[in-house]
Amino acid sequence: MSLNKVTLIGNLGKDPDIRSTQDGKELASFSLATTESWKDKTTGEKKDKTEWHRIVVFGPLAGIVKNYVKKGSKLYIEGQLKTREWSDKDGAKKYTTEIVLQGFNCNLQMLDTRSKLEMPKEDSDAIDNLANEMDDDSEIPF
Secondary structure, eight states: OOOOOEEEEEEEEEOOEEEETSSSSSSEEEEEEHHHHHOOOTOOEEEEEEEEEEEEEHHHHHHHHHOOOOTOOEEEEEEEEEEEEEEEEEEEEEEEEEEEGGGGGOEEEEEEHHHHHHHHHHHHHHHHHHHHHHHGGSSSOO
16 A cells, blocks of 8 residues: 655746646646754744745646636645656657646645635635545545
8 A cells, every 4th residue: 555645835936837738627836935944052033944836737726726826825735746758849858747636636725814805705605615525535436
């Protein structure tokens, strides 16, 4: 048995990039910053360390990101760590590791009060319905 699950709370460094797949489905990608803070024991100085995480969102959640998430937004995400490989223009192999939100095993929550207030009620209801559908084990095809 194994588990591939990543959980993060952080802020967007810039507006999300919205693209379409070859079959016309939207995807959103963005960088999420998580910051760890501590006080240096010897100097008493406050220290920070920021890690940047590449996030890719597929499916209906990509539309939510497109419409309501922007630079500085605080998000809670749950996804899977995936590494992809490609060749650059010179034929050299390149790799990138991303946190992917797709299908039943993902979660995205906007933690900013501002984002929730800006969202029309019908979109908020649609997100709740989508979450309920994703939690329904009867729809998993195996």
